[in-house]
Amino acid sequence: MYSLILHGRRLVQSQKCLSLSVSVQNAFVLSNSFSSARAADVSIRDGRKGKNFTVSYLVDSLGLSKKLAESISRKVSFEDKVNPDSVLSLFRSYGFTDSQISTIITDYPLLLVADAKKALGRKLQILQSRGASSSEITEIVSTVPRILGKKSITVYYDAVKDIIVADTSSSYELPQGSQGNKIRNVSALRELGMPSRLLLPLLVSKSQPVCGKENFDASLKKVVEMGFDPTTTKFVLxxxxxxxxxxxxxxxxxxxxxxxxxxxxxxxEIFKKTPSVLKVSKKKILKSAETFLDLGYSRAEFLMMVKRYPPCIEYSVESVKKKNEFLVKKMKWPRNALVLHPQVFGYSMEKRIIPRCNILEALLSKGLLRKGSELPAVSSVLSCTDEGFLDRYVMKHNELVPTLMAIFTKGSVS
Incomplete structure (x- = not known):
């Protein structure tokens, strides 16, 4: 196991992953209330203002590099320092050092917009009430910041504490059974460089794979040898x-x-891109191939699509047919354009495909697309963010912004 760990370490990327998936509403998110170019412009400016302020705050208050601060600002942003200051003050009052606080915020930036008193303060008080010392709290929260985002914080705390004790005490004896296996296995994953966001669910899990022993070692060896990065969800999957x-x-x-x-x-190679592909049933795999072939795609094109984007093999027959009908027959994109970008079959018709295609049709009708009547690349229309799409196809047409925004937010096929 130790040689495996050393081998795995060499496979870990040197740059730390910022992988918090924070759902923070960007000021650029559009709603049906947009009715003028002024409103759209204000939203853009506000969004950028928030990101700029966030970057400056992270650099000045936590000493982070500008590059790291910019990366965090894409996950969470704010326009004043009131709440972030409250969060930092709370941590300092519990004895966290500036270095620990920087580590916590880098790993879990959502904490900066959490309620310092009602959310974070209450959870830290719960840990104190369980008899946790200040040093234990600072060590465990610094090691696993996401523990503060969990409702069952005491369960996570006990599990994390066991792991840390096992790591730091030479006299610690692993308990028998699944709990002992869990501590042993999670410790091995930590040694490989797996971040807390991936370890947390495993720490309190009663299911496979972390409760096993021999099978765990064999499976872990295979995953490491295949070159999976322990800092990613693909490794766990x-x-x-x-x-x-x-x-x-x-x-x-x-x-x-x-x-x-x-x-x-x-x-x-498909498994390395999308590990869950192995759980797809034989019936579904064969049905997927049949569906694409019936729509006129060649077998070679089907193989290319799956190799480029394996999840497309899991899409429902109805969804694939509906999107192919719209994109190929109505919008007139050639099939080979979809072969190169099979992920489009997974996009929402109502939220992404139809609104964006409505904009294209409007621009085409006015002769405003750069290539005249020719459709732009599928990727430039459907694979970008809403902000990127609107910057590219709406905001550049100043006088038409209100009209185009109305078309975009209508959400129905013309």
């Missing part, structure tokens, strides 16, 4: 898939893919 599936079941799935024209190497 791959570990779970290999742990849960027998060699016989895996081989049966490989046979199904080979019957469609994939090579064994193709199958494992």
């Amino acid at each position: 791959a570990l779970r898939m290999l742990y849960q599936m027998s060699e016989k079941t895996i081989e049966e799935k490989v046979v199904v893919f080979r019957s469609l024209g994939f090579t064994v190497d193709d199958v494992w």
